[in-house]
């Protein structure tokens with residue numbers, strides 16, 4: 001004997017009823033007895049409640065809702081039934097629809113919707129659906145009869161969530177169904193009290209009806225037919241990669257459903273568990289799929305947890321005060337008060353100081369809970385020993401559930417690190433004593449991000465998604481896009497990282513999409529139909545999207561994004577950037593960004609600020625953190641100036657060297673922007689700060705190497721003319737050095753906390769003497785590298801190497817975020 005339950009969607013339309021009927025038929029062929037429990041057609045219970053509320057509020061639009069309910073049912077009948085069979089069923093339905101109308105009219109007149117009347121009203125949903133399905137099945141040659149569960153399920157009078165009188169109900173069911181020779185189509189959800197008054201078992205209660213009947217008749221199996229492939233690792237509406245589990249234990253199912261997995265109504269498990277009857281969760285629209293089996297064994301030993309469930313809206317109530325410390329009986333008073341008020345508590349935590357007790361309840365219970373607690377502790381509140389109950393709203397509960405948590409250390413570490421890395425604040429924590437679940441309360445605006453991050457962490461070890469937002473699509477930005485494009489597959493296979501470009505902006509346009517832009521498109525196509533750029537809005541949208549593992553890449557050379565860095569980092573979004581402006585402004589700003597990143601546990605990375613793709617800042621930090629002492633840093637930190645002075649060997653005048661550098665694209669449009677040494681000054685300032693020196697930009701001494709007339713020249717052409725007429729000035733300097741066996745190098749130095757930038761003459765023994773081309777070179781003299789400095793040398797400019805440096809940081813931030 002089997003009990004099958006079909007949910008709202010499964011009976012929600014004529015087509016779906018046909019599908020449901022075909023499943024029922026196939027069972028009739030296989031089993032002696034099949035008892036079917038049905039829900040109301042989808043949306044009908046909600047519509048009935050809404051109509052009742054409107055009527056009570058004197059809102060006549062309740063009539064429109066009634067019409068919608070009527071149309072849905074009558075249309076379904078017309079589609080399902082042969083014309084000759086339609087009128088008698090329609091007549092029966094009309095009787096019920098009239099009763100609903102009268103009930104609503106009564107509510108309208110007395111301006112009140114009691115819980116008792118609401119239960120009566122709701123019961124019509126199942127009473128109508130069962131009638132339609134039974135009649136249709138009979139028409140299809142499969143004898144069936146609508147059965148009203150109010151005849152055999154007896155409850156107390158807790159309208160809205162009535163408690164079942166088990167022994168009475170079991171007997172009644174056994175008697176009622178003894179020897180049935182047709183397929184009963186039973187109304188789910190409805191029951192009655194000892195006076196015959198209609199009650200309901202709580203929203204989603206049709207599952208429970210099936211379990212009560214299955215338990216009473218000791219069914220072989222209870223099958224819950226719904227619209228998904230079983231119990232999934234998490235709510236598939238929020239996490240698209242959720243997948244269905246083939247087996248879980250009764251306890252796991254109980255925990256998951258208690259914490260919000262809507263797929264099964266929590267009380268359903270108990271009758272099955274008592275009689276050890278397996279429950280399967282099946283998909284009406286994919287009947288070949290076996291779905292999830294709920295039984296004694298948990299199965300799936302390899303999964304550390306079984307599922308993550310959530311309740312979107314809860315209220316948190318906190319009782320605190322010195323009057324709670326060390327006084328026995330406080331908790332029992334609290335819980336009896338809540339119990340007497342029929343309040344369902346989702347989660348409880350108590351601070352070990354006993355100074356406060358916090359509990360989470362559904363919003364509909366919050367007011368009553370607050371009142372019950374306030375009444376119970378009124379004397380203490382009056383004496384100032386206990387504070388008034390503090391209530392917080394807009395919160396969600398998340399629980400991770402699984403039997404294997406008992407044997408696997410580190411689950412909670414993983415759980416909290418995934419939340420922390422994503423800047424999700426935890427308002428309360430509870431761990432079930434059975435070690436079957438850990439649950440937390442968070443802001444509900446973080447729910448989607450938290451579920452996705454946790455699901456990825458626990459169930460998608462094979463791939464982690466990073467959300468990348470790029471601002472600036474000039475040379476470096478476009479090159480970075482190319483590199484990402486080329487590496488996508490390798491990163492997925494090798495690093496288990498999937499980069500989702502969720503936003504892109506250039507100097508004119510911007511586009512954001514949380515599902516990800518199609519990175520295979522060209523930059524132009526990517527920004528097709530994009531909106532005009534507004535960096536503040538871009539940042540706001542990134543914050544509002546609140547996606548897990550988010551990184552902003554600032555590839556602009558301006559302050560546009562820098563102005564938002566602190567805000568970005570404070571919202572737990574990491575940054576990587578080749579833009580030097582943030583770190584070379586005031587010391588206070590530099591520290592603010594560092595602090596914001598540290599406080600939120602996210603990354604602010606800028607290796608490419610100095611030496612482009614060359615590793616400079618990270619080795620410097622490695623030296624520092626490993627206890628070495630930085631005595632001196634010397635660097636050729638500008639590719640342009642490196643090229644100019646490496647090429648200035650006396651064969652051509654200085655102006656010629658500069659012109660060639662410009663022709664090769666090495667210089668800024670006005671070469672004075674390189675020759676003034678400001679760019680190099682910014683870089684040595686950043687290195688000084690990284691080495692631990694609190695320098696301001698004005699502390700860097702920059703030698704001016706240009707004669708005044710060159711500085712004063714109005715145009716670039718005039719500048720070149722001045723440079724030519726000052727040829728001797730440069731040539732003399734070079735010759736003087738050459739006479740001493742030296743060459744000129746434009747060197748940034750940090751020594752004894754002093755930073756300077758000078759044109760220096762160095763001899764053969766100096767590491768910079770042999771430098772050629774446009775390479776950068778940095779020499780660290782430290783306590784460990786005393787006689788021979790640690791040298792880093794290589795191309796220190798260019799889009800390819802800079803973009804690669806930024807890319808490397810994206811990957812390292814990604815790994816940090818997902819692996820911790």
Ligand code: ADP
Nearest residue numbers: 007008009226227230231232234235261262263
């Ligand atoms: P029915 O009307 O068949 O009883 P419900 O709407 O009550 O169906 O429950 C099924 C729905 O529960 C699914 O469509 C799914 O959106 C939602 N759901 C939430 N959490 C889970 C989960 N962990 N596994 C499966 N479904 C879930």
Ligand code: ASP
Nearest residue numbers: 039045189203204205206
């Ligand atoms: N129809 C009821 C509800 O929507 C019961 C159920 O579908 O399980 O809550």
Ligand code: MG
Nearest residue numbers: 007204262263
């Ligand atoms: Mg349901």
